[in-house]
Ligand SMILES: O=C(O)Cc1cc(O)ccc1O
């Protein structure tokens with residue numbers, strides 16, 4: 001079946017290309033020519049630089065954007081603690097346990113917005129050391145408050161849409177995240193999330209160190225995996241509002257702070273750079289793609305298990321039994337996952353197999369797959385599992401273990417206690 005991109009409404013006109021240099025102007029002539037910071041920027045705009053890497057980073061890793069805006073971001077009040085959050089558990093203690101864990105589908109609280117509906121499930125490391133990551137479940141039923149924007153100083157957020165639609169207004173333009181799409185919000189970018197199609201739910205990986213990059217090309221060649229043109233970047237779009245009071249909520253070392261300002265943060269008329277890689281990526285168009293950090297060993301990599309043909313001869317086709325030096329957090333956007341075909345691993349649920357925690361197909365899947373006729377088999381459309389994989393130990397929060405009430409206490413027993421030896425000594 002030919003693969004088509006999701007139709008994108010006119011409001012969201014994207015540029016295509018991952019980690020490419022792009023430029024975008026909402027008013028022609030708003031980008032200065034031949035200079036980043038001219039004495040006077042066009043149309044009386046202020047110039048502001050947003051860096052994604054140290055300015056001394058080598059050219060191929062360097063990420064920065066130049067923004068031309070109505071007022072600079074610095075024009076705001078002092079930050080105060082954001083005390084309004086009753087349910088956020090950022091920075092919660094991480095419990096390290098070697099058990100296999102699995103969660104039933106996470107609930108949606110329709111009363112909360114994006115900020116209040118972010119729940120840290122697992123993580124490792126520390127934002128102040130720019131090391132590690134956080135894994136969140138997001139679930140919300142209402143728009144972020146009017147005139148409120150958020151940004152994270154802690155890391156770059158990879159969002160995996162599972163249910164509903166996120167309409168994300170960012171400083172650099174608008175992006176839409178539908179189920180089966182992912183998006184990346186770079187560190188520091190201000191954004192506001194509204195829900196045009198009702199309640200939403202999904203998964204987030206916040207990377208405290210570095211930036212997501214495309215996988216290295218290997219023996220499968222230069223055209224496989226995720227390609228730069230699969231990724232979409234918003235175009236400049238601005239509001240002109242210097243009379244409304246805005247709240248800017250900052251996630252800073254896992255605590256929330258808020259500052260007020262008398263102008264919209266979404267006033268960037270034009271920008272250029274390599275850094276604004278808000279990604280809106282239809283993962284269905286990739287065969288088996290991932291975005292990872294560092295060649296080979298990832299602080300965090302992202303893998304999908306999409307619809308595909310399985311045609312291998314003389315092969316046990318589901319994942320093998322294994323113990324991995326990497327931690328594996330898996331989620332299911334829709335359908336089934338071929339290693340766990342039963343009811344246990346459901347859409348909007350999750351599983352975690354930590355460093356050296358043994359796992360693999362459940363007993364029923366093993367019996368079926370080891371006796372199956374090896375004809376071509378289609379993992380049908382409508383299936384989409386994914387994995388956040390990390391070389392770090394992933395600790396689990398109290399919310400993940402208890403408060404969410406989704407842990408399946410029988411996961412291990414149900415999956416593997418029925419495995420029987422098939423060993424026969426040769427005569
Ligand atoms: O454990 C899992 O189900 C995920 C997984 C799939 C695969 O094909 C190879 C390794 C692996 O960890």
Ligand SMILES: [Fe+2]
Pocket residue numbers: 319322324328353359
């Ligand atoms: Fe695995």
